[in-house]
Amino acid sequence: MKLEIDKRDLLSLIGKTQNIVEKRNTMPILINVLLEADQNTLKVFATDLEVSLTDQIKAQVHQPGKVAVSAKSLFEIAKELSEGPITLIKKENNWLEIKQGKYTSKIVGISADEYPIFPTYNSQAFIKIDAQVLKEMIDKTIFSVSNDETRYHLNGVFFELNPATGFKMVATDGHRMSLVTKGSEEMKVAATQGVIIPRKGLHEIKKLLEGMENSVEITIEGSQFVLKNASTILMIRLIEGKYPNYQQFIPQKLNQKALVNRDAFLMSLKRVSLLANQKSKAVLLNLSKGKMEISSNNPELGDAKEEIEVDYSGADIKIGFNARYITDILTSIDQDKVDFELNDHLSPSLMRPHNDASYTCVVMPMRI
CATH class of the missing domain: 3.10.150.10 (DNA Polymerase III, subunit A, domain 2)
Structure with missing residues (x-):
């Protein structure tokens, strides 16, 4: 195998494989990618037996062939080389020679025959x-x-x-559930x-x-x-x-509903949860007419509380949550206003963007 390929093309091709190749040594062969050169094309195959990726890019192939080499080594060498063409040559011992100008290196490779059988598909129903x-x-x-x-x-x-x-x-x-639907x-x-x-x-x-x-x-x-x-x-x-x-986890009849400013709720939760228990991240929400008080208490660290304005006119409710669960939801919502629906301190609550039923999050309360 011998070919010439532009540095940018090689980086683009190998870069996509970096997180797929197996970093743990359960199967050492999976730290490698399989390179196959043929018909002025360089193909790459990478797998960890759960996720597999294949891609190809144009290259000037002088001699077809294939070899498996370390994805990390090849990527890091190519990254440090100058812009322009790089020459890749497979040697007789399955080592891969990398050349550019006066630079030469060889990285240990293995025979393509030892690489795991790559998954395929037949479906045309895309x-x-x-x-x-x-x-x-x-x-x-x-x-x-x-x-x-x-x-x-x-x-x-x-x-x-x-x-x-x-x-x-x-x-x-x-403890929580997220459901999103997109029409097509x-x-x-x-x-x-x-x-x-x-x-x-x-x-x-x-x-x-x-x-x-x-x-x-x-x-x-x-x-x-x-x-x-x-x-x-x-x-x-x-x-x-x-x-x-999952449908049975979505509460159907929630009697209390608050309309909350997303940013105010999110920033307040982040501040107050700094002094929450580091493992449970427990915060207490105290809802009353027109306001919500968010508080945390940790005997080893101290306590914190903050009040924010909310559009709420229901009965007073005190309910505990893992702050991380609520901040994850708020971070994933890109609208300014959030509907927050609940019944009592023991029942699951529901959060979604204001008047948007395509995205629903359910979160279980905590006993505090």
């Missing part, structure tokens, strides 16, 4: 979704994904697509039962969508979620298991 809409949906749900490895079916976001309602994403960790032009695809996309896969989708203005194509085939954008293909192995019936 549907389009605006890149920023998909990114927004992930941003509005990923913080509610559970970290509890024993409840593996909650370690991802539940994703549904329906010709009638569009795209839906749901995440819950048992009529989708020529059958409704799915819903699939669970793992957290790492969602982070990779987000990185890929960063700053992208166009649409991307997605499909679900068997046990994997596939996303395509131009030459980039991301394949994510779905989490097996049955997702809970």
Whole structure:
């Protein structure tokens, strides 16, 4: 294998793989990417057996071939080289020689035959979704994904697509839940039962969508979620298991409703929670006519309280929450006003952008 490729093209190609390659040494081979040169194209393959990415870019291929090398080493060397063409040559011992001007280095590689079998797909039933809409949906749900490895079916976001309602994403960790729905032009695809996309896969989708203005194509085939954008293909192995019936977690009859200024609520929570218990992050909200007092108390650190104005005329309520759960929700909302609905200090509360039913967050109270 011998080829010439522009530095920027090589960095663009290898940069996308940096967070996919396995950094832990459970399978040392997974720190590598597979490079394949053929027909004036350089292809890259990267996988950790859960998330897989393949991409390609134009290159001047003098001799076709393939080799697997350390993704980190190749990226860091290319990053420090000068602008312009870089020559890559596979040596007989599977080492990869990197040359530019008077600079030469060789990095240890392995035979392409030893690289894991790369996943493929056959589906042609791709549907389009605006890149920023998909990114927004992930941003509005990923913080509610559970970290509890024993409840593996909650370690991802539940994703549904329906010709009638569009795209839906749901995440819950048992203490809070986020649900976002985005309409779409009529989708020529059958409704799915819903699939669970793992957290790492969602982070990779987000990185890929960063700053992208166009649409991307997605499909679900068997046990994997596939996303395509131009030459980039991301394949994510779905989490097996049955997702809970999230509809039953959404409280239906909430008697008390407050209209809160998002920024005032968020900044006050951040200030007051500085003196909350570092583990539970417990804060007490005291709602009364026209105002909300937010307070925290920690015998080891001290206490804090602040009052903000709210549009509220219901009965007085004192209710405790994990401040981080509320700040996560407020950070994900981009409207000025937030609807905050509740019944009492024991029942789940509901938060959503003012008069916007497409995004709903449910959060369980704490006993304080």
